[in-house]
Amino acid sequence: MSQGDLDPKDWDTFRAQAHRLLDASLDKMQTADEGRVWNPVPDTLREAFNREIPKAGYDTESLLTQIMPYGVGNTHPRFFGWVHGAGAPSGVLAEIIAASMNVNTGGRDHIGPVVERQVIRWCTDIMGFGESASGLVVSGTSIATIIALKVARDQALEGVAKAGIANSHLIGYTSAQAHSCVKRAFDILGIGSAQLRVIPCNHDFEMDLSTLQQQINTDRADGLQPFCVVGTAGAVNVGAIDDLEGIADIAAAEHLWFHIDGAFGATARLSKYAKDRLTGIARADSLAFDFHKWLQVNYSAGCVLFKDEQAHRQSFSDRAEYLNSKSRGLAGGDFWAVDYGPELSRGFHALKIWAHVAEHGTDALGASIDRNIELARYLAKRVDAEPKLESLAPVPLNINCFRYRADTTDMNALNEEIVFELQETGVAVPSTTLLHGELAIRVNITNHRTQESDMDLLVDAVIRIGDRLSA
Numbered sequence: 001m002s003q004g005d006l007d008p009k010d011w012d013t014f015r016a017q018a019h020r021l022l023d024a025s026l027d028k029m030q031t032a033d034e035g036r037v038w039n040p041v042p043d044t045l046r047e048a049f050n051r052e053i054p055k056a057g058y059d060t061e062s063l064l065t066q067i068m069p070y071g072v073g074n075t076h077p078r079f080f081g082w083v084h085g086a087g088a089p090s091g092v093l094a095e096i097i098a099a100s101m102n103v104n105t106g107g108r109d110h111i112g113p114v115v116e117r118q119v120i121r122w123c124t125d126i127m128g129f130g131e132s133a134s135g136l137v138v139s140g141t142s143i144a145t146i147i148a149l150k151v152a153r154d155q156a157l158e159g160v161a162k163a164g165i166a167n168s169h170l171i172g173y174t175s176a177q178a179h180s181c182v183k184r185a186f187d188i189l190g191i192g193s194a195q196l197r198v199i200p201c202n203h204d205f206e207m208d209l210s211t212l213q214q215q216i217n218t219d220r221a222d223g224l225q226p227f228c229v230v231g232t233a234g235a236v237n238v239g240a241i242d243d244l245e246g247i248a249d250i251a252a253a254e255h256l257w258f259h260i261d262g263a264f265g266a267t268a269r270l271s272k273y274a275k276d277r278l279t280g281i282a283r284a285d286s287l288a289f290d291f292h293k294w295l296q297v298n299y300s301a302g303c304v305l306f307k308d309e310q311a312h313r314q315s316f317s318d319r320a321e322y323l324n325s326k327s328r329g330l331a332g333g334d335f336w337a338v339d340y341g342p343e344l345s346r347g348f349h350a351l352k353i354w355a356h357v358a359e360h361g362t363d364a365l366g367a368s369i370d371r372n373i374e375l376a377r378y379l380a381k382r383v384d385a386e387p388k389l390e391s392l393a394p395v396p397l398n399i400n401c402f403r404y405r406a407d408t409t410d411m412n413a414l415n416e417e418i419v420f421e422l423q424e425t426g427v428a429v430p431s432t433t434l435l436h437g438e439l440a441i442r443v444n445i446t447n448h449r450t451q452e453s454d455m456d457l458l459v460d461a462v463i464r465i466g467d468r469l470s471a
């Protein structure tokens with residue numbers, strides 16, 4: 001029996017505690033559709049996490065169970081804020097296994113890289129990236145974007161990894177609806193966010209490709225070096241999908257690296273409603289997307305894919321001698337994650353992704369995305385049918401932006417107050433966004449637990465609160 005300093009003094013007691021906590025976790029998941037969506041953290045609980053670091057340990061079971069109602073609320077079917085996945089019980093079991101193995105998947109020859117490569121191969125299949133593609137499991141699209149754009153930068157400027165970016169004239173392009181992580185990546189990579197041209201959108205919130213082409217021409221004429229274009233498959237505001245085939249054509253003609261932010265939208269390649277608009281993903285040089293959004297893997301889990309394994313590897317494979325791989329033994333193995341990304345030590349995130357995809361299969365995962373798109377269309381119909389509600393944007397995918405109409409000079413303040421009340425009463429959690437200066441109640445549906453009745457409840461609550469506030 002293992003008797004390390006930090007192992008349980010009494011394994012039977014520990015085992016009983018583990019079973020109690022597993023039951024508490026299962027109860028939480030089994031009743032995910034009950035009660036309030038968001039619960040503000042009580043002051044007593046905040047205080048419990050504002051203590052001095054303990055010299056002597058104490059029992060944590062009570063606090064571990066007390067915190068459970070005070071998450072973001074995204075496991076609940078009426079969580080519609082921003083873009084959050086709802087998670088699934090399957091991931092919990094894989095996380096228990098991964099934690100007990102305590103695997104470091106930075107490199108070496110063990111089951112970790114074997115599972116990760118399986119996950120990556122499935123992803124390259126789904127995304128149409130082909131046999132020779134390369135990829136890495138990461139924590140989310142933000143870091144995936146940094147990794148992808150570093151490879152793009154390195155391919156554009158010979159020796160940049162060593163010499164730095166000084167005196168270069170790199171210019172990138174993305175749309176006004178692109179996620180802020182693209183701009184941040186330009187900053188972090190030293191290219192500078194001012195070198196990212198923000199191309200305006202058409203009224204479907206998609207990048208305007210004639211402006212893109214003109215801007216590239218202007219920049220070339222000015223002696224600058226256009227090097228990459230970032231398209232979006234599922235933009236956060238309204239779910240817009242750029243004309244990815246059109247961008248691919250321009251990128252090919254202009255010899256630009258084509259990166260796609262497909263954080264949640266790329267996985268809709270599994271959906272019968274969306275797949276025809278996502279064919280251009282297969283033409284990208286790199287793709288960033290998340291498992292923790294529309295695929296419902298528990299946080300956090302994302303992915304970056306590359307067409308060209310060589311290019312990907314070149315940007316990160318600079319191992320020191322103490323990390324050299326060997327032809328035999330544990331220091332062998334032909335896939336070391338450290339050669340493909342900035343992290344050395346990293347957990348076994350691929351296991352929960354593998355378990356989730358293997359357990360459900362792509363048919364069920366795609367059907368779940370289809371149902372969300374159907375719900376967004378259902379909500380759009382209800383909004384159109386209610387004289388007191390007004391749609392503020394098209395509904396191309398799974399996001400609805402609308403507002404309550406009233407005879408008031410400050411419609412934005414009124415709708416913001418409606419959203420505050422929905423959240424604070426625990427009824428539902430939409431978020432808000434500004435579209436052409438108008439504040440929209442924004443309902444994102446990346447939630448396999450949401451039903452039509454949840455949409456009805458939301459619409460009724462918006463009208464009820466709106467009527468009262470504007471009376």
Ligand SMILES: *Cc1c(COP(=O)(O)O)cnc(C)c1O
Pocket residue numbers: 083139140141142143179181234235236261262263264290302
């Ligand atoms: C969520 C999101 C991101 C950021 O992804 P993280 O996984 O949160 O880092 C980027 N782009 C889009 C379109 C998103 O929805």
